[in-house]
Amino acid sequence: MVTRPKTSPPRADAAGIEEGSVFTPKFDADGLLPVVVTSARTGQVLMLAHMNQEALARTIETGQAQFWSRSRKRLWRKGEESGNTMRVVELRADCDQDALWLKVEMGGAEACCHTGRKSCFYRAVPIGKGAAAGGALTFVEAEGSFDPKTVYGHARAAKGTLKTQD
């Protein structure tokens, strides 16, 4: 196992951060980085999650996606309970290294969302004149690929309160 520094390495200036090849991720005030997760197979955006330094280091070392669960306040290996694991195909950093893009190959039911759906982004927001926040969402992916109640095995899942349970 590699040594994990307690603090981030010092960052270069803006030009170095954007045009250099040294990975110096910038965590926010809570010590987190937003991570866009997409399916390497379908290209679909599966979820937006967060990593702290430990989750990022473990993801890099193991090639299995791990995150920081903000609701449970602990490290979370995606699929540890549901079997819907994420093998890292590619990890990318953005220009100022404060966001990541993770392309993954999913295990299990290939369903990312705790509601049982493949993607957490299963509803569309209406766009155009007359539409506004408060408008009716359209279900783009209505049906789940697994039954959260069965998979997670307790009542809270059925109530949809388990975003980060998986």
Place this chain on the structure above:
Amino acid sequence: MVTRPKTSPPRADAAGIEEGSVFTPKFDADGLLPVVVTSARTGQVLMLAHMNQEALARTIETGQAQFWSRSRKRLWRKGEESGNTMRVVELRADCDQDALWLKVEMGGAEACCHTGRKSCFYRAVPIGKGAAAGGALTFVEAEGSFDPKTVYGHARAAKGTLKTQD
């Protein structure tokens, strides 16, 4: 123009937020929502940006992507300076409505990043045993599609300090 409420509408319980069709986006403590932006044409993740309530309302009304620039602390219509505009093809909300996925058709040079590249995610992070934060990034998209110095017309652009200038 529709009336924009000063505050978010009241939110339902978790089941309502996740399985309902009422759009009640949850902004963070800074009043922002993270937005994953992908190209409707290529499927590529272009950037991770943020919207406040006003940027979201304007995006919905006009069908042109607008964001909140955290560095400049003002609303920012993508492409207002560079011409690299973003027409909204689809907007999706995630399960607990605290993140958005915006599929766009780009105008101009079809390049999203202020560095001139199509995507802000132009470097890959090494994965696997022995790799760690601090490892060498690989340029996946090395060359820009436009010259930021010319497009933005002042010296800061060349120094790469203009992430949200566009």
